[in-house]
Amino acid sequence: MNQRTCAACDCELDQNSIKVKLGGKTVEVCCEECATALGEAEAARSSADTEK
Numbered sequence: 001m002n003q004r005t006c007a008a009c010d011c012e013l014d015q016n017s018i019k020v021k022l023g024g025k026t027v028e029v030c031c032e033e034c035a036t037a038l039g040e041a042e043a044a045r046s047s048a049d050t051e052k
């Protein structure tokens with residue numbers, strides 16, 4: 001069992017998957033769009049944290 005799915009949209013990953021670092025964690029996404037979406041989601045969360 002080695003099936004991985006995109007962390008953003010849940011579709012299957014192939015060899016074109018992209019690794020994205022979120023916090024201390026590395027996740028994989030299927031395309032750059034998903035990477036950006038995840039990165040922006042994480043950025044929004046982080047800035048929300050610092051604002052308290």
Ligand SMILES: [Zn+2]
Pocket residue numbers: 006007008009010011029030031034
């Ligand atoms: Zn995706």
